[in-house]
Amino acid sequence: MNVYQVIETGQKIVPAEFNFFPEPIFSIVLCIAIAILIALLISGEIELCYMVGPIMLLIGFFLIFPTSLHDYHASTKQYDSDIEHWKKEIAMPYIHSLPVKKSEVIYIKIDPELGTDVMNIDPFYNLTNSKEVRRTPVVVSFKEEGEVTTTTDWLTTSMELSDGEKPYIEYQRLDRDLGHDVNAGIYNAKIHLPKSYTFTDIK
Known part of the structure; x- marks a missing residue:
């Protein structure tokens, strides 16, 4: 492996990004919230609809945020592990192969x-x-x-x-x-x- 391949392999390892809306939990919560709001609108419960909306947002937040945080920590840990593996298995052997x-x-x-x-x-x-x-x-x-x-x-x-x-x-x-x-x-x-x-x- 030459120096360009070593660099390219390392560039493929990118830092984890925090995703507040993880799949598929966000999709499930969103579908449930929309279904409830549509049902309330059809039934004519407009005032109840205004009350349920903020409540659904709070419930969605407390359901989604812990999962997002957990996924972010897991991704960060994986990133660190990938960097360590790259250093040990690719960068270090390349440097050891250089002329003394x-x-x-x-x-x-x-x-x-x-x-x-x-x-x-x-x-x-x-x-x-x-x-x-x-x-x-x-x-x-x-x-x-x-x-x-x-x-x-x-x-x-x-x-x-x-x-x-x-x-x-x-x-x-x-x-x-x-x-x-x-x-x-x-x-x-x-x-x-x-x-x-x-x-x-x-x-």
Whole structure:
């Protein structure tokens, strides 16, 4: 599935709309009300007709509104479920299929003031069934196609390199927004550091 198909599939998922007149209850209540009013008009009970009309409207409201509200909540729940399914089964696999890039890290520091809300921007953070991955709050700059890219986020870090190896970052870049808060940017980033690396620059 290419990026256009992923976006198109996501666009088919639309938010629920509140419908005050659900079918078929509205049709049934309306038919009953019209039948009663016609019967009263034929019988000549004009005054009674004026009294019954507002009463029928109130009865119709109390019959229809709870059903409408229930249907709306059910539709909203289904919408959220569809979005979660799209992210997990379509958007996430697409991003995982993107080429993994490897770039040299030229600057890195720990940012202990970085709030956990930044990490939760990740649209897939709560969708993975794997064990929680330990992340580090960092500011990292790296070379990307001849330019310097800087990102501040909670990223996965690993200190498995030998002392002679230079730090580098692996990541996948999404070049365009997919919709439903899955935005263009860096995904699945992992910083590789030497075993003896020391964060000398801590914010």
